[in-house]
Amino acid sequence: MSSSLTRSRSSRRSVVKGGAALGGLGLLSARGSAFAQDASPSASPAGEAPVSVVAERASGEVRMAGSGDAIGQEITAAQLAGFAAKYPNITVTYENIPAEYLVQIQTAIAAGNAADVFFVQNEFAQDFMSRDVLLPIDDYMAEDGITADMYYTPLVNAYTWQGALYGLPKDWSPIGAVYDPAAFESAGIEMPTTWDELRTALQALKDATGQTALALDPNFDRFVIFMYQAGGNTTNEDVTEITLGSPEVTQALEYFYGLYTDGLSATSVDIGAGWPGDAFVQGLTSMVFEGNWMFPTLNDQAPDKEFAVAELPSGPAGPGTPAFTQAYSIFSGSQNPDAAWVLTNYLTSVDGVREMMPYGLALPALPALEGEFLELFPERAPYLAAGEYATSVQYGPGGQTFATDANAVLQSLFAGQIDVTEAQAQLVTAAENNITLN
Amino acid sequence: MAVFPTRKRRGPIEAEDALAGWVFIAPALIVLTVFVFWPIAQVFWVSFHEWSLIEPGRPFRGLANYRDLFSDPDFEIALRNTIWFALGVVPVQTFLGVLLAVLANRAIPGKAFFRTAFYFPSISSSVVISVIFIWMYQQNGLINFGLRAIGFGTPQPPWLSNPKGVIEMLLNAVGIDNVTPWLAGPSVALASIMMMNIWTTMGSMMVIFLAGLQGISGDLYEAASIDGANKRQQFFQITIPMLRPVIFFVTTLGFIGTFQVFDQIFVMTPGGSPVKTTLTLGYLVYEEGFRGFAMGMACAIAVVLFLIILSIYLIQRRFIKESGLD
Missing domain, CATH: 3.40.190.10 (Periplasmic binding protein-like II)
Incomplete structure (x- = not known):
């Protein structure tokens, strides 16, 4: 799958x-x-x-x-x-x-x-x-x-x-934003630059195109976009303390999950795509947050597709991206x-x-x-x-098994099994169980 | 003392025989020691240490890895998923194996074709089959297409992304909520992999049962029909009892295979997604050892897995012995 x-x-x-x-x-x-x-x-x-x-x-x-x-x-x-x-x-x-x-x-x-x-x-x-x-x-x-x-x-x-x-x-x-300029034009919007503008833009795009505008999966390495933009991180800089319990992370989780529950973002699985880039290539969404690998993908699979590129919208703590x-x-x-x-x-x-x-x-x-x-x-x-x-995507020694656990937590959140508070608590536990602090 | 001379007389010959024996089995013994016994011993050895592949320091931890294991939520999840996997797959694949063997053993037209067709999945690469099933299980895949075509709804989220337990879904349907994780049953995602596993393995089981069926003497059926037994009675009174040793063999193979499941999980639902409902013990060994840099822990899981499979084998063997078929 x-x-x-x-x-x-x-x-x-x-x-x-x-x-x-x-x-x-x-x-x-x-x-x-x-x-x-x-x-x-x-x-x-x-x-x-x-x-x-x-x-x-x-x-x-x-x-x-x-x-x-x-x-x-x-x-x-x-x-x-x-x-x-x-x-x-x-x-x-x-x-x-x-x-x-x-x-x-x-x-x-x-x-x-x-x-x-x-x-x-x-x-x-x-x-x-x-x-x-x-x-x-x-x-x-x-x-x-x-x-x-x-x-x-x-x-x-x-x-x-x-x-x-x-x-x-x-x-x-x-990670940057790749979007369909025609859809933006039909919705009469510009590329959003803040979290609030992003929500407004996604709603406008949805109204204009009739489809969920952003493909975003419950993967921790995509959640970090919002975590970094809110000023949060998994650990402090010296990896001596886990900081996933911070209010910044709460804010990021609420925003990330809010996009999904409010129908502003959809997982690639929801809309029948292999991964978000695939959803964009197939025209199932008008925007994705993906890396430079989008360019070879587009070149290869949809050489005629119109697209534009922008920096991600900034969060409460300013710009941020993994x-x-x-x-x-x-x-x-x-x-x-x-x-x-x-x-x-x-x-x-x-x-x-x-x-x-x-x-x-x-x-x-x-x-x-x-x-x-x-x-x-x-x-x-x-x-x-x-x-x-x-910000370099790193969670400390043990970060890889932490990422597996964290992905499971986010999947559980998106499946409606737990709420944001519980998800954050589980993320902290996952970090404590996996990350070796200095 | 009286015995001693005779022993002394035989001694050199015995020793010579013994030496010849050792020389003859030496090649096999060396190969087995290097490639089988030594690695197995090494697994036990490593499981008592804190051991990462990339660090020279490997302190002895005694049974600490095992203690950590039994308090590790991932181990419980993996054990639960693996048990559900085995309990779901083994009976069904055995049953279907018998059924297919009985059908393919009849004088039906195109017998060779059916035998080949049923056996085909077993000889194909499990990775290739997994990739094909990934496509089939997708939102717009073949299986959902088929369900829609005959007027059914399709599961949402799609098969391999659905963490809901199948027993939990049934219980919810009759109004029972708050099901414990152990009772929730395999998730839709795991059940999907189980169905694929059954489909791929039932062919091999069929072949083994076919051999078993052909080993049953025709005289028995002849005698039974003279005694007035109908086909059904013959099946339950002759075929099934005569197949008992084969059933033992097939279920043993089945349990070993299902408890070790790794490749299909690795290809279809990496990380045990969704929500670790497809995390199996075999996958956890990989995750701990190679991605978690904890080979000691991984080996401890492998040892526990070995002990589980060994005890299932012993229990089955005893069961078969008691029913007088050894």
Whole structure:
């Protein structure tokens, strides 16, 4: 059923995989033309990575693991070709893990056989960092002149644990609003910018189109939109206290559930779609709150569909949206950490990320590349704008089983089995049972 | 002392025989030890530790994992769902297996076709079948289409998203509210997976029963019909009793299979959604071990699961022994 699709689409895996069918050829040529001139180091002085000091002494073999479909592997291959040209002393072996990435990487670590450099998604980053699986990279960064402010702050936060940094973000996506401009026109409304306006707009859209205007599922990683906008979070910043019992979370739950009970939002299952993006593609709703993976999906499944993109409406505590990201990190047991760092640095630098950008599967994590990216994909400006205020979707060590429990609580709420008060109490219990506090 | 010389005389030969014996079974023994006995022992070992795959420190916890397990609400939910799953699936698949076997054992036209058709789901990939059933169970899927076509309402929310217990729904219909979770029965979502599981497994059961049926000597039926027994009496007095050992075998297989159910849940309702009503013990092992980084806990669940299946087997065996059919 749909929830399997919903989950895989809504999780961060889709940042890489969501756009499996985005045509490769046209984009390849686009990349050729857009970047042939820019490839020389002097072309973009603002974002150019300085010459690596560590690279002078690094050599030998490095293994790297990632998870990509055909296009994801093609991107990695292009990046590694660029790396090989720049650092001929270092040989990289790439190992692709097509599915069940977390399971595979754990067993590889358990066997003492993990790759030197591998993908770490923000949803399990804290589990890995708190268990010393990853190598802190602060010293390497200082040596090579890489600073955290070269990346969007929420993405760096995702890989910061107790003052040390354990990975550099390779790409990311926030949640934004994708809507049907024709429906907005027929309802005579503009894109709403506050919670109150959102409710009014959804009602107007419903009156105009006769269908529920927003597809929103009872998933915790969608509820967090409203939680962050209300100023709430699962834990405090240092992960020493669970803060799900706060009045901000109550407010967010009431609003989130209110949209549903008042018929302003519907779950994708209610309206017969696999996931909210699918509902939008099929024309079953006029708006969805989804990530950058909507673009490849639309391109692939409904290339002629008219759509517009906007930042999410702001909540009582201002703008807010979850950021999904993944980083390259170095295995703490790596035998060749110097070379592993040089590779990590390259893949997350302007040079490495440029190879990935034209595919449009995810957003660059470097503000320096904003201009170049928007030249290629001008309609995605509202997504990049969220780099200023997004919150990395992380719930602390144990966050993954917490998310499973929290999803069940929200499903129970939407099924009418419990009320908002009980749901909040159960969310707190779920957090206490799963999240390991510092 | 008188015995001693004889033993001494036989000793070397016995030892030689024993050595030869060990040499002959060594290949199998080594393979089994490495791939079966050792991993099983390891599961028990890990279940006594706090063990995450990615941490070198693995402190001994004694029985603490088991203690935590029995106070874990998820374990109770998973146990409940798994028991409902087994109780729903095993009798039905056994009954349908007998029925299909009896039908397919008759001299009907196209017998080979029916046998193949019934067996087909069992030899197909369960993941492929699960994906097909995901489509069929959707809001606008085949099953709802069929229900609408013959004038029935369709469940809302659709099958795999409906957390309402089926027994609870019946009880609510006759005016009984506030049903306890244990009495609520499997959710509509779990029942949907159960129906699919029955559909996929009844073919294998049919094949086993077919073999059983063909092992029953025709003389018995002949003698019975001379004594004046009709078809029905023959079925209940001869066929069913003669099939008893096969029924034991099939239900044992059924319980083992249903208690271990994982792949269909993993594909169709990840996370045990909706509201954990499809969370089974097998799925909880995965969730705890790989997503919760608690392999010790996962192994403790696996050990409990093993003990449950073992006791069901022993109870069944005793039952069969007492009825004189071993």
